[in-house]
Amino acid sequence: MKEVIKTERLRLRTMQPEDLDNLQKIFSDPEAMRYYPSLKDSEETKEWIDWTRGNYMKYGVGLWVVEKLPDNSFVGMCGLVPQMVEGKMELEVGYLFVRTAWGKGFATEAAKACVDYGFKQVKCHQIISLIDPGNEASIKVANRVGMAFDRVIEKWDKKLSLYKIEDKRHF
Numbered sequence: 001m002k003e004v005i006k007t008e009r010l011r012l013r014t015m016q017p018e019d020l021d022n023l024q025k026i027f028s029d030p031e032a033m034r035y036y037p038s039l040k041d042s043e044e045t046k047e048w049i050d051w052t053r054g055n056y057m058k059y060g061v062g063l064w065v066v067e068k069l070p071d072n073s074f075v076g077m078c079g080l081v082p083q084m085v086e087g088k089m090e091l092e093v094g095y096l097f098v099r100t101a102w103g104k105g106f107a108t109e110a111a112k113a114c115v116d117y118g119f120k121q122v123k124c125h126q127i128i129s130l131i132d133p134g135n136e137a138s139i140k141v142a143n144r145v146g147m148a149f150d151r152v153i154e155k156w157d158k159k160l161s162l163y164k165i166e167d168k169r170h171f
Contacts, residue, residue: 001013001014001016001065002014004064004117005064005110005113005114005117006069007109007110007113008109009068009069009106009109010066010067010068010069010075010106010109010110010113011066011067011069011072012064012065012066012067012078012079012110012113012114013064013065013067014053014056014062014064014065015049015052015053015062015063015064015065015077016049016065017046017049019049019065019074020042020045020046020049022065022074023045023048023049023077024040024042024045025074025098026076026077026096026097026098027039027040027041027044027045027048028040028041029098029099031099032096032097032098032099034135035131035132035134035135035138037156055081055082058082059082060122061079061080061081061082061091061118061122062079062080062081063077063078063079063081063094063096064077064078064079064114065077066078066097066106066110068101068106074098075097075098075100075101075106076095076096076097076098076101076106076107076110077094077095077096077097078093078094078095078096078097078107078110078111078113078114079093079094079114080092080093080094080114080117080118080122080127081093081094083128083130083155085128085130085153085155085162086153090126090127090128091118091122091124091126091127091128092127092128092129092130093111093114093115093118093127093128093129093145094129095107095110095111095138095141102137107137107138107141108141108144108145111141111142111144111145112144112145114127115127115145115146115165119167124167125166125167126164126165126166126167127147127164127165128147128150128162128163128164129142129147129162129163129164130153130155130160130161130162130163131160131161131162131163132158132160132161133152133159133160133161139161139163142163143163145165146165147163147164147165148163148164148165149161149162149163150162150163150164
């Protein structure tokens with residue numbers, strides 16, 4: 001496993017097949033998955049890990065496992081995910097955390113680090129986040145990392161709020 005980003009309190013590293021049980025803590029929790037179409041069983045979680053690792057190979061980015069320092073305990077996942085939005089490939093910062101990690105600023109810290117990584121390492125000029133309009137906690141994270149509401153789109157058979165941030169250094 002490869003460390004990708006390190007912050008003051010967190011380590012973001014590549015996802016591995018051995019992360020299945022930890023990821024299931026999120027994917028089997030109805031409250032954590034409230035804004036997703038459904039929960040995921042072990043087989044679907046294996047497919048998620050394969051999809052994520054495929055993103056690393058194809059795009060050089062993806063969701064990364066987030067571990068709390070210094071003990072490297074699992075708290076969630078956060079990363080940059082290529083998304084097709086209205087016919088254009090966009091880079092989305094996405095985040096999902098175990099409920100015991102909610103309210104501690106981990107999502108904001110990890111998302112901010114991923115946005116910085118996207119601008120500095122990937123050299124993209126814009127990063128988005130696709131958020132269910134009812135997901136107030138996720139909207140707060142997006143706002144805290146400097147994202148602003150842009151528009152409503154339709155994706156995955158639902159209406160989503162698209163938040164974005166632009167790297168002003170590219171203009």
